[in-house]
Amino acid sequence: MDNSSKFDHFRTQVQPALASKLAEFRLLGIDSVAEKELWEFLLKKKWKKVKEEKRLYEMIQEILSVKVSDYLSFATIEAYKTAEFSFDDEAELQELLK
Incomplete structure (x- = not known):
């Protein structure tokens, strides 16, 4: 069983902790x-x-930390990892370096 299916049943229970952490992110810009x-991020x-x-309180603690x-x-x-960089076209490279 992969991690996503292992933890998906907890997602609604930990949603307030996720919302709190996202609010902290917003406060920091x-x-x-x-x-x-x-x-x-948490899964991977x-x-x-x-x-x-994992116990619920451990998951919440890790989210908030x-x-x-x-x-x-x-x-x-x-x-x-997902970006495709290609500098095959010299004109694109020169445009980037301007």
């Missing part, structure tokens, strides 16, 4: 993060290698 993106980073069953810098680092790496 990070307005572009959606709840889905934060949930993906925080709960990637969970050996035993997410640092903005950790999320931004994760989002940057994910963006690089």
Whole structure:
């Protein structure tokens, strides 16, 4: 069983903690993060290698302990993984370097 299906049944229960963390992000000037993106970060980073069953209070504690810098680092790496950079066209490269 993958992590998403393992934790999906908790999502509605931890939604207030997710909303609280997103409000904290907004206070710090990070307005572009959606709840889905934060949930993906938790699944891929925080709960990637969970050996035993997580308790609800542990999940809430981990959600509330997410640092903005950790999320931004994760989002940057994910963006690089999915981005398609191609400098085959010399004109595009020169335009970029202006």
